[in-house]
Amino acid sequence: MTMLSIVDGQTIARIKRSSGDLRGVFSLRAWQTGQIRKCVSYVRENSEFYRQRLAGVDAEKLDDACLLESLPFTFPGDILDAPEKFLCVPAKEVGRVVSLRSSGTTGQTKRIFLTGGDVERTVDFFAEGMKPIAKTSKKAAIGLPANALGGVADLLVRALERNGVSAICHGPVVDTATAALLEGCGCFVGAPVPLLKLSCAYPRLRPMSVLLSADYIPDAVMERIRENWHCEVFTHYGLTETGFGCAVQCHERKGHHIRHSEMMVEIVDPFTGSGRPYGQEGEITVTTFANAAMPLIRYRTGDIGSVDVSPCECGGTFPRLGKVRGRFCSDGINPSIQELDDIVFSDRGILDYSASLSRAQSKMSVELEAVDAPSQATVLAIESLCMRKGIYAAISHRGKASAGLPQKKRGISLID
């Protein structure tokens, strides 16, 4: 007998509390449409941005079948320009302001507001989502800075504590004394590359499970962590705009169960904005209808993914988010970071890399952090990838940095 995904179970419980009935994908969609209708009225009344953006939109008059599609998109640039215009509650009700640097080249800071209630809903999601991942662990390690109250690490700590798991937040693991603090942790949570490096440097830590969270998680990184630690590897997708959490894998690890009781996920064509059929890839677009401080209508995340409506083997029947394939537009960076990730991390000697792209010189410099010299096959694969993009690759390598402490972070920067 299968056990229903805990996240889907939580969705059903929440929806039943508010409306009493739920059967399958179509009634979920109908319930969400009702929530979005309420959300449109709420943001039009309370947010300066949507008062203008949705002027003339009467959600009551829109047909259920096309309600969402009739609404305009919200773009990251809209938030960058004037985040306070999205605020729907008085400033004193904002429990948490998250500032994050834009991934764009402008260096602007994006600010996201959350109420205490918004934060609590994320803690609920984390607590449920972590149950099949942390399992019987009594101790977990979170590789995220614990310096911000109400930050993602803090919410995870609280969620795990609710499940009876004590959590340690740690930064880069630079020596064996720091690594010793993590001994006995049955579950590790963090970004893919730091955890890959940790698993290479300290294979004896051997947690039972690992949860990776990022907009792109190379299969090769998952495989190497799995081999180094002989553990199960789960993935999560979330962004600050959704209150950190968005979708997480269940014990079957086939797609990510979405927080359907709080947000609606659509997949749209990144060029035209038209909806993509289930199963097809496109830009992940979210409507965070349950948020009180800063609900977002059809927010274009810039991440590429797909939605799978086949039932999950765990018993879950709601749509799931498939593998997230990273950023759609990396500021004109071509080759993309995902393409480079797939080549670089398939080489078992490589722990990290950084690259800089000069479009003026048609040249990309790639510095590999490697235990040994990179294999000839890796060098050739990078060269031919760049050649296909019409640029020249200059590849160098250096010895490994201290475990968990990348001297340069994985990524590609533009130098002109």
Ligand SMILES: [Zn+2]
């Ligand atoms: Zn499942």
